[in-house]
Amino acid sequence: MKFSLIVDVSLREGIADPEGATIERALPALGFTGVTNVHAGKSFRLDVEAPDEAAALAKATALAERLLSNPVIENATARLGQRS
Amino acid sequence: MKFSLIVDVSLREGIADPEGATIERALPALGFTGVTNVHAGKSFRLDVEAPDEAAALAKATALAERLLSNPVIENATARLGQRS
């Protein structure tokens, strides 16, 4: 069976996020106030062929950790998703 | 009140996604088979100060469309999320 999955990759807590910080600093000048804690991350959509959901998730998780992120600075999680 | 939101940004249908394609091509060599349709996107986590959920979502949506994505090539959607 084919499952649609989403892998979210974000910086680990405490790791500097210059991109998020830069965006956050720019917001007031654009008229967006009250927006804080901006963090920039990546997400990947993919289709995985697997016997069941659990296997698909396991495969995506392995992929996320081995290829799509560097666990030293990033967290990666896989979830089932429908394609938007 | 403060709401945690996530903005997902993905490439529009029909726009080339060299990053997704490159990852997909690299997978078999790493022992990942049966993974197709890989698409690379971005996600932003942010906290929004707003009177209620609907207002928070509206604010994040405006931000997503005005700043966080380029409508010429990208789609953006905002959703409520809990911080991981």
Next chain:
Amino acid sequence: MTRIGVVVFPGSNCEYDAVAGVSQLGAQAELVWHSQTDLSAFDGIILPGGFAHGDYLRPGALARFSPVMEAVARFAAEGGPVLGICNGFQVLTEAGLLPGALQKNRGLTFLCQPTTVIVTSTHSVLTSGAILGQELVIPINHFSGAFTCDDATLKTLEDNGQVVLRYKDNPNGSRDDIAGVANLAGNVVGLMPHPERAMSTLLGSADGRVLLASFVTANVPAA
């Protein structure tokens, strides 16, 4: 003497090179800080290369909100010559002053190398002094330089002669080999290659002179 304003965003880095380029051609160039909103002193505006606002989010995404950009839009609307080089091109597309968008290079790496571009329209402030079909050796220097747009936009660009430069040997996956485009009026032009880096044979090529010379003496020819 032609007075050229070279816009400096925090993170721009080719501003001195742009000044040097047009100065060599007899123009008087001046740096314009991005918070400035009055461009009336200038006959032409250059948005130089670099990484405005660190290219965070997307190249040009934050820069287009800089105060100077409203002034640039007015300047352009009044027919003033505006040139975006590399990052400047990205800013102009983000600001909606030029069509399309610039995506990551096909190979997903930054590319700094000489390219050969072909002049495919002389209806622009950048190419008016060049010859149709002329080949120019000009370096590129970018990560997100693959021009992209939808089919309808592409057709309009082609029908109106707005594609001003094409790569001879597409280095980055740019749609239809597009290296530079102009707006309909031809007074706003963006290109990914760096003509200011091709101003003398000591540095490898002088082929950029014909482009910047057109810009400095900008007169938009009738279509």
Next chain:
Amino acid sequence: MSSAPEPLHRALGLTDPELEAIRSVLGREPNHLELALYAVMWSEHCSYKSSRIHLRRLPTTAPHVLVGPGENAGVIDAGDGIAVAIRIESHNHPSAIEPYQGAATGVGGILRDVFTMGARPLVVMDPLFFGELTDARQRWLVEGVVSGISGYGNSVGVPTVGGELTFDDCYASNPLVNVLCAGALPTERLVLGVASGVGNLAVLLGSSTGRDGIGGVSVLASAGFEGSDGATSLDDAKRPSVQVGDPYEEKRLIEACLELLDHGYVVGIQDLGGAGIVCATSETAARGGVGMDVDVTAIPLREPAMQPYEIMTSESQERMLAIITPENWPAVAALCAKWEVRATIVGHVVEPTPDKDGNPVGMLRVRHGFDGEILAEVPAKSLADEAPLYDRPRQRPANLDAVRADDPTDDEPVGSPNEDLLGLLVDPAWVYRQYDSQLFLNTVVGPGRDAALLRLAGPGLPISERGIALSTDSNPRWCALDPRTGTALTVAESVANLACVGATAKAVVNCLNFGNPEHPEVMWQLSEAIDGMAEACKGLGLPVIGGNVSLYNESGGNDIDPTPVVGLLGVVDSLIAPPPGWAWREGDTVVLVGARRAAGDQPFPLGGTRWATRRGRRGGRVPAFDAATFATTAAFVAREIAAICAGRPSDVTAVHDVSGGGLAAALGEMVAVTGVGADVTELESHGELFSEFPGRFVMATNDAGSFVDRARASGVAVVTLGTIGGARLRIGGQVDLSVQQIVHRREAALVEALALDA
């Protein structure tokens, strides 16, 4: 792990005698914070405690040296009122765990060393060493490191104009990422990292401070600090020690600092690198012979609940410390606001305090509020300059003679020279194409040739016709066989590279990448390498004006091959035309300049050559270095090329030094970049094809008679090798390859090894 039985000082990496030394400096027991300060400042990384006594043997002076080793960067007078600052550093260990950020922050750090001197950074170079690419992890490292340098260097706006790329399995667990930066300044604007003037302010510029790069001292988190309430009792493993680079912040920081200097607002300025605030404050105070009060609560933080030891030792990137007079503070604050650079007063320069004998001692005091509690109080000099120095045991490796005896020079030549040659050609373009090498319109010769050559020009500099040339070189195989001669030959190779672009060498910087200094063999290698560098530099009249030592490049008990990297800076007096480079033309005569045969009993030595190493033959002897003959040859070549740079007519059409891969590789490379073949006479042996020894150049001329006369008149050996032209490279009956094949194999080698799509 958190309840380590060992005493705190040892957990922090301080030895028992070091603790004793601290006690005697202070005349009392240090508190935890003070211990942490000593632990980072007396670490190998900050104090050079294992290498310093040896480094003293390097020659460091010459009339044109304005600043020698010891400052943030070395500086020479390049003429015309322009000074050039240069520095090289390693970022090896960070790059091994997060290649992108490790390399990126390496670039950031070296730039700060240079603009600290008041110089605008104008070029970066990046000598890189990885394991063989047959391993997927190595490919990941290469892609990560190269994109990190590209991502940071391009964005911050400093061209990367050269470097090195070496693959050898000794680096598989210890990749080396060295970065060199050079910048220029008007000579009169030279500034030093000195705090002076009691009452002056120490202003922290740039990024906020987080828990980045708090390595060893993080044991303090579990050692129980005053009022430890659990808020910081994070698991050690969760403590981020990876620094993330922010080139955009750095770019604004560079512009802001240079503008501050232009206005004369700063008394002294210092970058924050290893050991962060404690390092910058103690070094500036020590140099100025003053005291410094630092308010830990004033420092802008990025993370909650940071402890004073974390704040003082954090290695958060993109920060500088400026010493200014109080009157200038409003102007400094306004200028920084324009560049969106955060500026915060974090310290005060204070009077030295009399010690018990009444001698003034500049104290670094860490306080909770400027008038608040004193959390630590130690002599600044004791942190910055008085780390214990070690003369660690040295021992010549026991197997060295056996390794040297295993010489490939006399091996029977199995296999085909054609294939051997093709296998030696690797075009590093995939790497350097990712680097902006042209910014500032100075790059006359960019990456991919013998040395980089740039106009000596930049915003704010006096007008000059001069050029500067740079090369980075290393030869770990030779250094493994003979670190002394190997290092001397490395210096020579740099000089040869500079000669190819017409430059006269002016100053050396070096990055000494070695294994574990507690291994006596490694200490021997280090000491020998330093002697070799000293001998070569003295022989060639070159001062060493800066460097960096990276030790503990070992894993699983295996040390890397000794890898001293030489960075050489030279000057071309008049640069108005490009040097000929490798671009020979149809009909030219190709000549070999320099002694055809090596001195000594091996005319064509193959020990430690690329040819031998590729065959798995790593032993042998290293060719001798004759500085005098070498210098004559290099000077002749430099003169010939300099004349062309100055715009004078010449019959010389191409030049390339013979180095890695030997004569055959030099010819192959020239064929590859010009697309024009050559017909070369039969060489004496396969040894002559691939032998590597110093002081040889392949040159092309369109007037061989005149060229040969000039060489001989200069006392330089020269021999005609053949004629340029055609679509093949023929070397006697030994090599016969099509130009196309050479071009293709060379271009594809790296891309294929990286398993990338072409």
